[in-house]
Amino acid sequence: MLKSVFQIFLLCFSITAVSQTGIGIGLYPTGTETGFGIRTSKETRFAGDARITRANIFNEKSKASAFVTELSLICRVVKLERLRFHVGLGYKADWNLNETHKHGVIVPIGVEAFPFPFQNAGLFFEAAPFYVSDFISRNNAGIRTAAGFVFYFPLKIKKETTQLN
Numbered sequence: 001m002l003k004s005v006f007q008i009f010l011l012c013f014s015i016t017a018v019s020q021t022g023i024g025i026g027l028y029p030t031g032t033e034t035g036f037g038i039r040t041s042k043e044t045r046f047a048g049d050a051r052i053t054r055a056n057i058f059n060e061k062s063k064a065s066a067f068v069t070e071l072s073l074i075c076r077v078v079k080l081e082r083l084r085f086h087v088g089l090g091y092k093a094d095w096n097l098n099e100t101h102k103h104g105v106i107v108p109i110g111v112e113a114f115p116f117p118f119q120n121a122g123l124f125f126e127a128a129p130f131y132v133s134d135f136i137s138r139n140n141a142g143i144r145t146a147a148g149f150v151f152y153f154p155l156k157i158k159k160e161t162t163q164l165n
Contacts, residue, residue, distance in 0.1 A: 028148035042152040067095040104132030
């Protein structure tokens with residue numbers, strides 16, 4: 001598990017290294033699964049997206065405990081100045097303390113809008129069909145929705161100086 005998390009962060013940092021903006025932080029207060037996420041660059045066509053949603057941890061067996069994580073690779077199919085439409089494919093895991101864990105696939109489809117004068121802050125809307133299973137008997141499918149805010153940290157661009165000989 002720790003090795004997978006390390007590989008995910010290494011991938012995110014390598015994608016960010018070739019862009020003008022840094023990592024984006026997303027806060028999704030509304031939707032079927034509220035949470036927060038980390039997204040790589042704003043300018044690149046392909047970006048990585050990692051999320052943590054619906055973290056309910058209980059010690060009592062009578063209450064359902066869940067911790068949902070998602071890891072997706074998205075492609076920005078329409079990339080305008082203030083608007084970006086994306087589709088992607090990812091992995092969704094539903095970690096449970098009282099039941100077996102569920103793993104599956106998710107297909108995020110969404111839009112990022114940047115209506116503010118400061119172009120690194122924007123609004124985020126997404127719907128994502130998903131399918132998860134515990135590989136024994138329990139299957140779950142549906143559509144996860146999310147809406148919220150995203151902020152991309154700006155990176156300083158080094159200017160190259162040329163010397164005249």
